[in-house]
Amino acid sequence: MRVATAEVIRELDRRTIEEAGMPGAVLMENAGRGAARALREHFRGVLQHGPVALVCGPGNNGGDGFVIARTLHEAGVATEVFLLADPQRIRGDARIYWEVLQGLDIPIRGLKDDGISEDTLEQWRGASCIVDAILGTGLVRPVEGLYRKAIEAIGACRRPVFAVDLPSGICADTGRVLGAAVNAVCTATFGLPKRGLYLYPGAAHAGRIVCVDIGIPGRFLEEAGILDEILDGPRGIDGLRREPDTHKGTYGHLFVLAGSAGKTGAACLCSGSALRCGAGLVTAGIPRALTPIMEQKLTEVMSLPLPGNDETLSSDALTEIMDFASSVQGLAIGPGMGVNEETERIVRALWVDVDVPMVWDADALTLLARNPDLAGRQSAPVVVTPHPGEMGRLLGKPAAWVQTNRLEAAMNCSRQWGVVTVLKGARSLIAAPDGRLRINLTGNPGMAAAGMGDVLTGMIGALLVQGMDAFDAASLAVWLHGAAGDRVQQAVGPIGFLASEVMHALPGLFKEVMEERECSPSD
Numbered sequence: 001m002r003v004a005t006a007e008v009i010r011e012l013d014r015r016t017i018e019e020a021g022m023p024g025a026v027l028m029e030n031a032g033r034g035a036a037r038a039l040r041e042h043f044r045g046v047l048q049h050g051p052v053a054l055v056c057g058p059g060n061n062g063g064d065g066f067v068i069a070r071t072l073h074e075a076g077v078a079t080e081v082f083l084l085a086d087p088q089r090i091r092g093d094a095r096i097y098w099e100v101l102q103g104l105d106i107p108i109r110g111l112k113d114d115g116i117s118e119d120t121l122e123q124w125r126g127a128s129c130i131v132d133a134i135l136g137t138g139l140v141r142p143v144e145g146l147y148r149k150a151i152e153a154i155g156a157c158r159r160p161v162f163a164v165d166l167p168s169g170i171c172a173d174t175g176r177v178l179g180a181a182v183n184a185v186c187t188a189t190f191g192l193p194k195r196g197l198y199l200y201p202g203a204a205h206a207g208r209i210v211c212v213d214i215g216i217p218g219r220f221l222e223e224a225g226i227l228d229e230i231l232d233g234p235r236g237i238d239g240l241r242r243e244p245d246t247h248k249g250t251y252g253h254l255f256v257l258a259g260s261a262g263k264t265g266a267a268c269l270c271s272g273s274a275l276r277c278g279a280g281l282v283t284a285g286i287p288r289a290l291t292p293i294m295e296q297k298l299t300e301v302m303s304l305p306l307p308g309n310d311e312t313l314s315s316d317a318l319t320e321i322m323d324f325a326s327s328v329q330g331l332a333i334g335p336g337m338g339v340n341e342e343t344e345r346i347v348r349a350l351w352v353d354v355d356v357p358m359v360w361d362a363d364a365l366t367l368l369a370r371n372p373d374l375a376g377r378q379s380a381p382v383v384v385t386p387h388p389g390e391m392g393r394l395l396g397k398p399a400a401w402v403q404t405n406r407l408e409a410a411m412n413c414s415r416q417w418g419v420v421t422v423l424k425g426a427r428s429l430i431a432a433p434d435g436r437l438r439i440n441l442t443g444n445p446g447m448a449a450a451g452m453g454d455v456l457t458g459m460i461g462a463l464l465v466q467g468m469d470a471f472d473a474a475s476l477a478v479w480l481h482g483a484a485g486d487r488v489q490q491a492v493g494p495i496g497f498l499a500s501e502v503m504h505a506l507p508g509l510f511k512e513v514m515e516e517r518e519c520s521p522s523d
């Protein structure tokens with residue numbers, strides 16, 4: 001599913017009005033009627049408990065609210081309209097529907113700048129639900145004044161809220177709260193869902209999202225050159241189907257450089273997950289001193305003992321590593337490999353010289369960040385999988401900045417380093433250097449646990465060696481990783497499940513997803 005920024009949706013509206021000749025008032029009528037339908041479905045069985053309180057701003061978002069009020073009134077649902085501005089400020093299409101409202105038997109109350117009176121609060125508290133039609137995509141600065149007071153009062157009333165297009169106060173493009181924001185249980189969004197509805201904190205404010213078709217021609221949607229997508233399914237999984245006449249060589253060989261003293265588990269999780277995600281062969285390159293431990297832990301994964309000191313790989317291993325890397329289809333590097341001068345020398349050389357697709361994670365990213373001169377100098381497609389701390393290092397910014405600017409961080413990283421970026425966290429982002437962006441919907445907070453990232457790295461590596469392009473491999477692996485975590489959470493509970501359990505859930509997930517797609521094959 002594609003999502004839009006405020007600018008994209010404005011352009012689509014403009015084309016629909018100017019090129020397709022559909023009047024703006026028709027779009028507003030479609031939006032309001034569709035939202036009213038969604039509201040009645042969502043609040044079925046609730047609307048008889050009191051009137052619907054529609055809180056409207058003076059812009060087109062408020063105009064949608066006027067249409068909703070009229071539509072509900074026509075359907076026999078009691079409604080009350082609260083206008084947060086001088087009616088003189090209502091213009092354009094919203095003005096048309098404001099005038100229509102005047103001829104109906106709907107109570108309308110204008111609210112003044114001095115705040116929300118006790119009387120009004122009493123009415124909101126007695127409402128079956130509150131419709132938030134204050135601000136939509138027109139929000140351009142932090143909410144203040146009467147709008148802010150209204151948003152805060154709506155929150156204090158503890159009634160279920162239905163948001164029109166976006167919860168007021170949420171930035172359509174970033175999901176950020178600008179000053180204060182409404183908490184909705186359901187949001188009816190128009191034409192295309194806005195990107196900010198899927199990014200935290202906006203996602204937490206939006207509740208259930210219903211997209212209403214307002215009549216934007218499909219051709220315009222196709223031509224819009226929208227670069228943002230929601231990963232709401234295992235996109236590209238059909239490419240992993242197994243043909244009968246194949247062997248392990250068909251599914252690629254992944255070389256994993258991971259693990260050091262005290263971190264052998266990272267190497268096991270990463271390489272084991274690569275096999276669980278369909279790689280034909282996996283070899284883990286590890287410091288020779290650790291070979292006995294790894295041989296005990298790993299069965300199906302092969303190991304390549306390499307020169308090392310007691311703890312980590314030594315740079316003497318470089319020639320052997322390069323030789324081996326040239327014989328495989330992909331490289332996964334970083335989990336638990338250690339950060340010292342020796343490993344730094346190794347990653348510098350690999351970044352520039354390895355010419356098979358790679359996935360870089362954890363310690364390899366910390367080392368990469370120390371070498372900004374390497375940006376763009378890699379010889380192969382690269383996926384990087386930073387958490388916010390590692391992302392901060394790659395961009396030279398604090399982790400806290402990354403968390404409040406996740407979108408910008410992921411996109412800048414891709415552009416700056418010339419890589420596909422997976423910025424991990426709630427709603428992981430996958431960004432490509434050409435500006436494409438995907439937002440993942442799977443996963444749960446129980447996955448905030450040790451080793452989960454190592455599993456993801458192995459999975460991405462597995463899809464790379466099976467021939468998937470870097471952006472698609474990263475996207476599908478992120479979706480599958482979150483979906484496997486969701487399966488484990490459902491089976492085990494929300495807290496305390498292990499990365500290895502997520503890894504072991506993968507075959508069952510593949511079975512389930514592929515069987516589902518055999519019944520209804522579509523992307």
Ligand SMILES: NC(=O)c1ccc[n+]([C@@H]2O[C@H](COP(=O)([O-])OP(=O)(O)OC[C@H]3O[C@@H](n4cnc5c(N)ncnc54)[C@H](OP(=O)(O)O)[C@@H]3O)[C@@H](O)[C@H]2O)c1
Nearest residue numbers: 027028059060061135136137138139140141142143144165
């Ligand atoms: N054709 C259609 O009917 C159609 C199609 C698609 C969508 N829509 C609806 O129209 C909405 C967009 O309408 P719109 O562009 O008129 O914008 P809007 O979201 O209705 O907001 C515009 C109003 O908000 C005010 N505003 C913006 N930021 C503010 C802030 N931080 N604090 C207080 N006030 C603020 C503006 O005041 P200033 O003027 O003072 O800045 C302006 O009055 C969409 O979200 C959707 O609901 C309608």
